Amino acid sequence: MANAAYTDTVQKVYIAYYGRAADPEGLAYWEDQLTANDGDLASIMNSFGTSPEATTLFGSLTNTIKVNTLYTQIFGRDADVGGLEYYTAQLTAGTMTAVSIAQNILDGASGSDATIITNKLAVAKAFTAAIDSDVKIPAYAGDTAASSARNMLATVDKSTNTESFDINTTVESLVSMAAPAAAAAYNSAAVALDASAVAYNTAQTNAVASIKAAVAAAEAVSMWSEVSSSATDGYQVNIDYVGKIDGLAFDGGTDKGYDLVLGSNTMIPGFEEGIIGMQAGQDKDITVTFPKTYHKAELAGKEAVFTITANTVRELIIDDVALLTASQAAAVIATVDATAVSSAFAAFADASAKLTTSSAATSSIDDDATAATTASNVVAVKTSADNILANAAVVKTAADNALAKALAIAEPIKTAAFDAALVEFETAAVTFNAAVATAKVSKAAAETASANVTNVELATAFQTAAAAVVTDAAAVSTAVLIASNASAKLITTSAATSSIVDDATASNAIAQTAAASAGAATDVSSAAAVKTSADNALAAALATAAVDAALVKYDTAAIAYNTASANAKVSKAAADEATAAYAGPQTLIVTASGGNYVISDQANKALTFKSGYTYTFDLSDASLSAHPLRLSIVSDGTLNKGSAYTTGVTVTGTQGQAGASIAIVVTDSTPGNLYYYCSNHAGMGAAIGVSEYNLNDVALATASQTAAAIAVTDAAAVSAAALDASNAAAKLTTTSAATSSTADDATASKAIAETAAVTTSAATASSTVAAMKITADAALDNSTKASTAASKGLTNEYILGGSGIETETVTNMLELVGINDRETQSSHDFGWIL
Incomplete structure (x- = not known):
């Protein structure tokens, strides 16, 4: 206070x-x-x-x-x-x-x-x-x-x-602020209560089952003998009964010839107690009340009157030691499970108390009602738990007494039981020693295998040996368990013989199996470690082998790529040479650098134009904005007393900007020598030789197309080889990740970098030769058309409508010089020179 x-x-x-x-x-x-x-x-x-x-x-x-x-x-x-x-x-x-x-x-x-x-x-x-x-x-x-x-x-x-x-405002504020926490605490307590209820129900179910199992084990060796004395705990009474509530019989309340063992607590509280003292042939009314937690809601809490007739009263007679020992073991399990019910009840009661405490803080009538209901249930649950514990104790006491009685009746049986248990233990010991010997051999084999792990094959052998160690260690554990059970049986049977020698033998057996059990546990743990080591060794060996295989594959792919690249370079050079041999219509990309015009990566490049073709200078590069390109029949044109050549020349756009160009249509009247020059700076250009068309162009164009096709094929082979190398590098990266090797990671990273570069190079090569192929195809088409026209007799004359030459041939030739209007074809000078 x-x-x-x-x-x-x-x-x-x-x-x-x-x-x-x-x-x-x-x-x-x-x-x-x-x-x-x-x-x-x-x-x-x-x-x-x-x-x-x-x-x-x-x-x-x-x-x-x-x-x-x-x-x-x-x-x-x-x-x-x-x-x-x-x-x-x-x-x-x-x-x-x-x-x-x-x-x-x-x-x-x-x-x-x-x-x-x-x-x-x-x-x-x-x-x-x-x-x-x-x-x-x-x-x-x-x-x-x-x-x-x-x-x-x-x-x-x-x-x-x-x-x-x-002060009330602050107090009310505190209560208001605490409300969510109080609700959370209540909800948490409710969850804990539900969990404890589930645990209790599970424990109760297990205990009831184990008590029934113990009763069944006792009944397996029970022999009932009718007696004329009054019924008491442990007696079996065969009864007829009729149950009534408010004078009316109810479902499930009537049975005939029911065998009831008094003290088994298989009936509702008060029922078995009411039968104690009855004799065979006697009738009796008993009044009982169903528990509030009874599984049938319509009967829960109701008072009932049962009219009972005792048909027979029997006493249990038992003398089978082995079966009674099993009965006692079942009774022990029942006692353990009943104790678990008591523990589960304690947890349930504690959870109920916490629910009551937390509900007080929520200001909720419903929470208070739930807590109150739960608190009232605790009493009923405790009664149930106490009954289960009492029932288990009764079963255990009965089993103990029955076994003791049987052992006391037959002393020779005790000795025989001990002797049999001793033989069983000795046999188990022999089995255990054999298992230990086998385990030692397998462990030595595993140790030998572990010392020589240099590749996958040897690592696999180590893993196999380790698996044998695990199996043999498990066999040792099994054998020691059997020996331990046999020694426990030896203790049980020796206790009944009242022999100091037997007790010493049993105690020695217990000590031996305890030591063996500890050793077996160590062996199992050691075997597991050996198995883990073997698994890791195999995994490492496999990872290394995978990297080696991936590296070989990558090296092979690299060789294939280099071979394909070399072939592609040769075919590209051949295509370039063939293209140079046939100079058909061209678009020349021009830039300015170092005081010179640069075309095809060559400064001051001399050009050759052929009659009948259009040549276009692409002047969109920004480097040309201060270097206007012009054509002249004089070197350096206007800077060398010459003038700009404009016949057949078309100027488009502003030089140095996108779309800018100069195109010239070359005919038989085009001067044999032209020059391209800068109108602002001398010495930037070079000569252009103008030659006539000849039939060799078809052959040259065909050769150019063939060379371009080969270049395309070889470039595709380079791309395929680059893809193979890239995939091999990716595989190398994946496998290196498993080896935990810095060197492997570095090799894989280098391979990834290399293949990224060659993939880009292959794509560029493919794009380049594809453009060459398109140009070669067009050149061959044009040369073929021109050759066909020439073979039909087209000369440097006017093309007249009645010349007798096929329209298709005429049309082809007109297309070559940009004339597509058939109606006016006779008004144009074709200008083709044979």
């Missing part, structure tokens, strides 16, 4: 150091502490100063700020200079603590400061008194609630009317 004489003292410590009113539990606790220590404040100072709340408030403050904070918290003002300097020095020197300083400041208050303390004390006491319910008490907990209370008390000054001061 707290001592109210120290209420003000405790409240002042809370006000001075925490800046808030005490919570009811804290107030009561510290009142008791002061009572026990005759009011000595030193007993609580240290606890206040080292609390989590103190750390939150003052832990990060300097000594000066800490002292000033105490003044502000107590009086609502900064510290005076003298007080600040004095207490800061004391705190720094360690002669006073923050708590003792707070108490000194409060105790030394005078004048208006004393009035503030009086008012704060009155408000604090009223606030603590207002925290008076199951909802409010948990709401005033934690940093947030403390801060709210601290803010409220900070508003109290010397002029505060404490009688009318509003």
Whole structure:
């Protein structure tokens, strides 16, 4: 019981150091502490100063700020200079603590400061008194609630009317803030309760099953003999019964010839107890009440009257030691499972208590009702758990007594049982020793294999040996378990012989199997480690082999690529040479560099034009903006007293900008020598030789097309080889990742970089030769048309409509010089020179 004489003292410590009113539990606790220590404040100072709340408030403050904070918290003002300097020095020197300083400041208050303390004390006491319910008490907990209370008390000054001061708003705010946490706590408690209920039901189901199993084991060796005496616990009574509720029979309440073992608790509470004392042929009415938790809701909690007729009463006679031993083992399991039910009930009861506590803080009628219902169920569940535990105890006692009775009846059986158990143990020991020997051999083989792992084949052999170690270690564990069970049986049977020698033999067997069991566990763990090592070794070997195979594949792909690249270079050079041999219509890409025009990567390149073709200078490169390209029959044209040549010349766009060009249609009247030059700078151009068409152009164009086709094929082979190399590099990267080798990773990275470059190069080559092929195809088509026209007799004459030459031939020739109007073809000079 707290001592109210120290209420003000405790409240002042809370006000001075925490800046808030005490919570009811804290107030009561510290009142008791002061009572026990005759009011000595030193007993609580240290606890206040080292609390989590103190750390939150003052832990990060300097000594000066800490002292000033105490003044502000107590009086609502900064510290005076003298007080600040004095207490800061004391705190720094360690002669006073923050708590003792707070108490000194409060105790030394005078004048208006004393009035503030009086008012704060009155408000604090009223606030603590207002925290008076199951909802409010948990709401005033934690940093947030403390801060709210601290803010409220900070508003109290010397002029505060404490009688009318509003504390309810803060209290209600605390309750409101705590509501979500209270709901969460309740929900958590509800979840825990459900889990404990599931665990209890599971334990109950297991226990009921094991009790039934124990009863069945006992019945397996039971022989029932009719007696004339009254029924008691352990007797079997054959009964007829009729149950009625409110005078009416109910479903499942009637049976005839039912064998019931008294004390088995297989019927509802009170039923078996009512039969005790009955004799064969006797009738009796008993009144019982169904449990509230009965599985049939329509019967739960109802009172029923059963009319019972005892047909026979039997006593159990048992003498089979082996079967009774099994019965006793089943009874032990039943006892263990029943104990688990008791433990599960304890957890359920604890969860129910927590639900009741948390429901009090939620302000929910439904939560309170649920908690109340759960609390009432705890009683019924406890009764059920106690019954199960009692039933198991009855079964265990009966099994123990039956076994003891049987052993006492047949002493020779005891010795025979021990001798048989000893033979069984010795056989198990031989099996165990053989398993141990085999395990040693397999372990040695594995150790030998592990010392020579240099490739996949040897790693696989190591893994196979390790698997044998695991199998043999498992065999040792199995053998030691059998021996352990045999030694346990030896202990059981020796206990019945009352022989010191037998007891010593059994104890020695137990010690041996304990040591063997420990050794077997170590062997299993060691075997697992060996198997893991072997698996890792094989994985590493496979990874290395995979990298080696991938590297061989990459090197092969690289060789194939280099071969294909070399072939492509040869075929490209051949195509370039064939193209140069046949100079058909061309578009010449022109740039300016170093004071020269550059065409086909060649400065001041001499050109050859052929009659009957159009040649186009592409002048869109920005480098040409200050170097206007022109044609002339004189070198350097207008810069060398010449003039620009414009016959058949078409100028398009502005040089140095996209789309700019100069095109010239070459005919038999075009001068034999032309020059391209810069109209602003001398020496930038070169000569253009103009030659006549000849029939060799068809052959040359055919050769050019053939060479271009070969170049296309070889470029495709380069692309295919580049793709193979790229795929091989990717495979190398994948396999290197598994080897954990820096060297492998570096090799793979280098391969990826190489294949990225060759892939780009292959794509460029394919694009280049494809363009060459298109040009060669067009050249051959044009040359073929011209050759066909020439073979039909077209000469340097007017093409007349009645010449007798096929229209297709005439049309082809007209297309070559850009004449597509058949109706006016006789008005044009074809200008083709044979």
